Amino acid sequence: MDYRLMSAPCGLDCFNCPMYLANEDKKLRSVISERLGIPYEKATCKGCRNEDGQIEFLGMTQPCNVYKCIIKKDIQFCCDCEQFPCDHLHPYADRAREVPHNTKVFNLCLIKKLGLENWAKEKAKRVKETYFNGDFKL
Secondary structure: OOOOOOEOOOOOEHHHOHHHHOOOOHHHHHHHHHHHOOOHHHOOOOOOOOOOOOOHHHOOOOOOHHHHHHHHHOOOOHHHOOOOOOHHHOOOOOOOOOOOHHHHHHHHHHHHHHOHHHHHHHOHHHHHHHHHHOOOOO
16 A cells, blocks of 8 residues: 555545545445535545545535645655644644544654554554544643
């Protein structure tokens, strides 16, 4: 698997996303379609980079600001930028229980520390599982 292609510039792991997995799993696609109230045909995603930063099921009409920024700066990930972290990666509380966007900066730090392939193979799935199912620890 091309982990660079299947990892969003902001640090989200597209290869672990239910919307991406629904490309091959028709049952999952049906569940997503029903839960989100979107047509079955639109209940998938090919990944941020394959969609040029414009995710159809989210109703996006243009690429997100992160995608536009990395294209403009000709970098692969936000952690490659000298301004990292910036406000494009700001965490948000609304829908935090539904979407893992608050894991972006943590993932980018792990990508920088471990390397993309090691992060993808060894850590990315656990980060998401901990985010959604782990206990809060201080």
